[in-house]
Amino acid sequence: MSLKEHFEIPGRFKQWSLILMGIGVLSVVVGYFMYGSDHQGNRFWSTMLHNSVYFLLVVNAAMFFFCATTLAWGGWTLVFRRVSEAVSASVIPIGIITFVILLCIVFGGKSTIYEWLDKDVVNKDEILKGKSGFLNPTFFVIWSTLTIGLWTILGIKMRQLSREIDDTPLTIEDGKKYIFKNTVWSAVYIVWFALTVASTVPWLWLMSINAHWFSTMYSWYTFASTFVAGIALMTLFVIYLKNRGYLEYTNQEHLHDLGKFQFAFSIFWTYLWFSQFMLIWYANISEETIYFKNRFEGPYQGIFYLNLVINFLAPLLIYMTRTSKRNYATVTFMSVALLFGHWLDLYQMVFGSTFKDHVPLNLFDFGVAAGFVGLIMWQTGNVLSKFPLVAKNHPFLKESIIHHT
């Protein structure tokens, strides 16, 4: 079989990514003059925080996906592994944007998103004083730098490892060494992932908006949310390339497994969502229920239930059967729905805390989100076009080609 090795970016793909990025930049500029210029810039900075953190964690989830499968010696992903690598390359630009936004929020003084930044408030407050070893600008900046920096460096290292064998067929001995090296580096990434996404980063970036409130489920819940969205994003790129006639080795068997991943982690997300909600609801302690008060009964009620419908009921019922997971149309539909659903999930996590009385969702939020989508399309498309689409010398490739569910 002759392979189309290199992805040529179609004109319309490029055009759309540029248009979406343009919309994003325009939204940021207009939004800044509408909402960001006065000293109460919460509206502007909440939107920036929500979108940048969401899309950063989503593209980082693609990185987690291929590192976890590498660590587990899961061979079936090999035929579309370059796609997950290309998606994870977006960690670099979005990481820089997120970092700049976090710095602006912490040092800009234009918003009151993080109440622990205010020294007068902290000094009067026993709880915040107790947390000040963790919630202070110095630690915040150091930890965010380390987080985004190591994601970037380890991502570059993993992608480089994958590409270095493109021109050199491996002997069996070299193959074993190569697999071992891959396993070690992905293990390093997984450990760092556990220390960041699975624990500290959601506390620091999102949960500290409610500095008094805490939930032990929060990080895992954020991880599950963005992981489902990350798989959905990768699936969309796989289907797009498949439609354009690339990725000849990828077939319905791989699509089926991606669908299973989305299905399984949607259920996992619901499990964490419910575990967090029910314990707080049942214990009914006012310090804890304050978080759900305006989400469950207040202005965010609509989003609260819509969130459950899109992210739990829809995948549960639509992805239940084998045929729907093997159908390109339903998988595309569900992937888009899940990407939007988890965007909405993070929306209520941020805005439910910064705007307690009303839901300020409008075109500005969608515009900024469109900008990030355009950026991901641009970066992923560029990386895909630069390197071969299939790692043809990887020892596990055959296992992936004959993969059968």
Add this chain to the structure above:
Amino acid sequence: MAIKKFVVGGFTDEPVLFEAVKKVRKAGYKIHDVYTPMPIHGLDKAMGLRDTSLHTAGFIYGITGTTTALSGIGYIFTNDWPLNFGGKPHFSLPAWIPITFELTVLFAAVGMVLTFCYLCQMAPFVKKHHFSLRSTDDLFVMVIECTSKTNEAELEGFLANTGAIEINTQHAETGWWLGRYDKDKKPFEQKNTAIA
């Protein structure tokens, strides 16, 4: 059930078996079953078996469990014996979700295990005929059912051509019986008494 006549062919390798299955089906013989030491991907398709309906059964058991839990708890806590738990309303759905979930899983799991056992005719003391004990070790065994028109000598020759190394003809009970292999000799003695 009935005692029927079977031609049994043993193969040593998977690829040979796949080719043989294709040829036997093409020649129009009726494959009774194929017994293998381990599960083989794609063999069901090669044999032309339809997809199992076990998962549909599982779904039905699952929603039965959901309905049982919700209607049971709902009736008990709102009508039959309303209790006040920490000031919560009598109809408090979030508190019932864990039980509902457990009952859904329980019904689905137990129901599917029982259905699976029924479909495979497995239960304690239920015995079925072994065409070749080596199918539990290293032999891939294809069993072809003979009809009144089958020429078994021709069929044995055909199987030998496809690569079978062990070929024989057996009269065997197709259904199950209750008993023990170590003590109960009856089914084995009966083997040659009737011919299909």
